[in-house]
Amino acid sequence: MPTPDILDLVLQGRRSRPINFGDITAVSPFDLLVVEASDRGMPVSDVTGFYRDPDPCATAALDDIRRKEVWPGCPAHFGIA
Numbered sequence: 711m712p713t714p715d716i717l718d719l720v721l722q723g724r725r726s727r728p729i730n731f732g733d734i735t736a737v738s739p740f741d742l743l744v745v746e747a748s749d750r751g752m753p754v755s756d757v758t759g760f761y762r763d764p765d766p767c768a769t770a771a772l773d774d775i776r777r778k779e780v781w782p783g784c785p786a787h788f789g790i791a
Contacts, residue, residue: 717747736773737761748780 720743734741742754752775760772 713743713746717743736776741776744784745776745780748783 720740734744737758742757745752745757746754757772760768763769
């Protein structure tokens, strides 16, 4: 089953309830599912690798990508508040 379909199943029943995406921690299972489903050109293995790296610049850059590119598309794409 494609990852976007899995995420859609996970979000069923959440359509009318808001999700505060700022509360979702990086590399949590839900975060990685969204990263995989959004298909932004970076495999999940690379995402987890960046967070294992102690370089604060790499972590900050990845956090910025998540905030600006990954999470904003999720509510509109999956019809959640």
